[in-house]
Amino acid sequence: MSGAALKEQLAAHARRLAGTRIADLVGGDPARVADFSVQAGPLHACFARQRIDRDALEALFVAFDQAGAAPAIAALFDGGQVNPTEARPALHTALRSDLSEATVARDASAVAREARTRMAALVERICAAGITDVVSVGIGGSDLGPRLVVDALAGDASATGIRVHFLSNVDGAAAQRVLAGLDPSHTAAVLISKSFGTQETLLNGAILRDWLGDDTRLYAVTANTDRAQAAFGIPEDRILPMWDWVGGRYSLWSAVGLPIALAVGMPAFEQLLAGASEMDAHVLRTPVRRNMAAWHAALAVWNRNALGLASHAVVPYDERLKLLPAYLQQLVMESLGKSATLDGRAVPMDTVPVWWGGVGTDTQHSFFQALHQGTQVVPIDFIGAVHSDAPYADNHRALLANLLAQSEALANGQDADDPHRAYAGNRPNTLWLLEALTPRSLGALLAMYEHSVYLQALLWGINPFDQFGVELGKQVAGRLLPALEGQGEADDPVTRALVERLRD
Numbered sequence: 001m002s003g004a005a006l007k008e009q010l011a012a013h014a015r016r017l018a019g020t021r022i023a024d025l026v027g028g029d030p031a032r033v034a035d036f037s038v039q040a041g042p043l044h045a046c047f048a049r050q051r052i053d054r055d056a057l058e059a060l061f062v063a064f065d066q067a068g069a070a071p072a073i074a075a076l077f078d079g080g081q082v083n084p085t086e087a088r089p090a091l092h093t094a095l096r097s098d099l100s101e102a103t104v105a106r107d108a109s110a111v112a113r114e115a116r117t118r119m120a121a122l123v124e125r126i127c128a129a130g131i132t133d134v135v136s137v138g139i140g141g142s143d144l145g146p147r148l149v150v151d152a153l154a155g156d157a158s159a160t161g162i163r164v165h166f167l168s169n170v171d172g173a174a175a176q177r178v179l180a181g182l183d184p185s186h187t188a189a190v191l192i193s194k195s196f197g198t199q200e201t202l203l204n205g206a207i208l209r210d211w212l213g214d215d216t217r218l219y220a221v222t223a224n225t226d227r228a229q230a231a232f233g234i235p236e237d238r239i240l241p242m243w244d245w246v247g248g249r250y251s252l253w254s255a256v257g258l259p260i261a262l263a264v265g266m267p268a269f270e271q272l273l274a275g276a277s278e279m280d281a282h283v284l285r286t287p288v289r290r291n292m293a294a295w296h297a298a299l300a301v302w303n304r305n306a307l308g309l310a311s312h313a314v315v316p317y318d319e320r321l322k323l324l325p326a327y328l329q330q331l332v333m334e335s336l337g338k339s340a341t342l343d344g345r346a347v348p349m350d351t352v353p354v355w356w357g358g359v360g361t362d363t364q365h366s367f368f369q370a371l372h373q374g375t376q377v378v379p380i381d382f383i384g385a386v387h388s389d390a391p392y393a394d395n396h397r398a399l400l401a402n403l404l405a406q407s408e409a410l411a412n413g414q415d416a417d418d419p420h421r422a423y424a425g426n427r428p429n430t431l432w433l434l435e436a437l438t439p440r441s442l443g444a445l446l447a448m449y450e451h452s453v454y455l456q457a458l459l460w461g462i463n464p465f466d467q468f469g470v471e472l473g474k475q476v477a478g479r480l481l482p483a484l485e486g487q488g489e490a491d492d493p494v495t496r497a498l499v500e501r502l503r504d
């Protein structure tokens with residue numbers, strides 16, 4: 001089915017369902033809650049509160065069948081050229097699972113295992129060297145995943161005795177803040193950059209090198225060993241590899257996860273990979289109609305293209321997942337923020353909405369007013385953990401009560417004579433439950449989002465693995481740096497006036 005035909009079909013279903021409320025869909029179909037729930041390993045998803053019925057959902061699953069979802073998923077795992085604009089595979093699954101028989105995937109898994117062995121040795125070496133703090137320097141995919149996982153799993157007491165800090169922004173205030181209070185003689189720095197050509201990381205890396213005053217505590221993770229050696233003189237035994245067959249935003253499972261292993265220990269890092277691998281097996285082996293990632297992707301496309309919803313919120317009811325929205329903004333929006341199809345034509349429908357969010361219950365007291373009564377309907381992924389290892393049981397029950405309440409209130413609404421006090425309801429949301437927040441369940445959750453992104457891209461006919469959209473800004477900034485330093489002038493009249501003002 002062409003994109004245009006899918007768009008038309010979804011629009012027809014949306015017209016048919018225009019007057020149907022989520023509460024009616026749930027009330028009129030006793031099997032809906034069970035049939036619209038999917039379990040995969042430690043993750044449970046309840047999709048019953050989406051504004052869609054069985055027929056419309058079936059149209060999306062048929063679209064998956066016609067787009068070749070099963071062979072496309074197999075191609076991802078087998079190392080097919082799923083990133084055609086850069087003529088590469090995207091083998092992040094090979095970093096954590098060994099589910100493919102294809103030689104290229106087997107080779108990738110073997111290389112990844114070898115890198116993990118070196119990584120474990122490096123973690124031991126750093127732990128044994130009396131290091132108390134490690135600063136991880138990287139940005140985008142070389143920062144957001146490790147930052148999220150460390151924040152989620154390391155807690156206050158790190159398993160290794162090492163405190164891990166993150167430095168990404170080129171703003172000097174970021175470096176100043178991170179370094180304040182650290183002792184250079186007990187600190188190591190890990191420079192993480194797939195390209196080793198990223199301005200922010202090179203500048204911050206140089207700050208760290210100078211601040212440490214001793215380059216024997218400088219480590220790197222990169223696909224460009226030559227540049228790491230040339231620019232920072234880091235010897236090969238302190239460099240862990242990356243490969244062009246892993247995209248930056250899909251790389252936390254590789255040696256890019258070194259900060260994770262340094263914070264939570266190698267066994268917990270392996271558990272994270274095991275959780276992701278469980279999700280990989282589920283996604284690879286389960287037909288789309290029972291496949292968790294396919295449900296998530298189908299509903300994302302439904303909300304965007306049939307209901308025309310222009311943003312999507314992620315609200316974890318778990319303090320430790322407060323960085324999840326920021327991580328997903330890169331994963332989803334850098335992957336799906338495209339308007340050209342694989343063969344270079346304009347995508348006939350809208351692609352990625354704006355992803356955003358924040359942690360519950362805090363955000364109930366900030367943006368939830370707009371979610372309940374604003375004019376824009378925002379579909380939400382609510383995420384909670386059944387069990388908590390935090391000490392205050394009453395708080396956990398209150399947290400879960402709020403999670404359940406918000407999902408219900410947004411879907412069902414409440415009538416009132418006074419329009420100021422009325423809740424329209426009918427606001428779609430999915431409820432995700434993790435058994436507990438563990439390395440395994442977190443690995444599974446993140447892998448689910450990766451696979452959903454891949455399947456959304458399949459329905460939109462776009463490449464989720466390139467990111468040419470970020471290049472233009474970098475090029476212009478590169479041209480403007482000399483102008484700010486007083487050499488030459490900016491071409492653009494507006495920028496020229498602003499540069500003059502800054503120079504003054």
Ligand code: F6P
Binds near residue numbers: 196
């Ligand atoms: O934001 C653009 C980007 O290329 C991301 O895709 C990538 O994760 C990030 O920059 C960092 O790149 P590198 O790891 O090469 O420093």
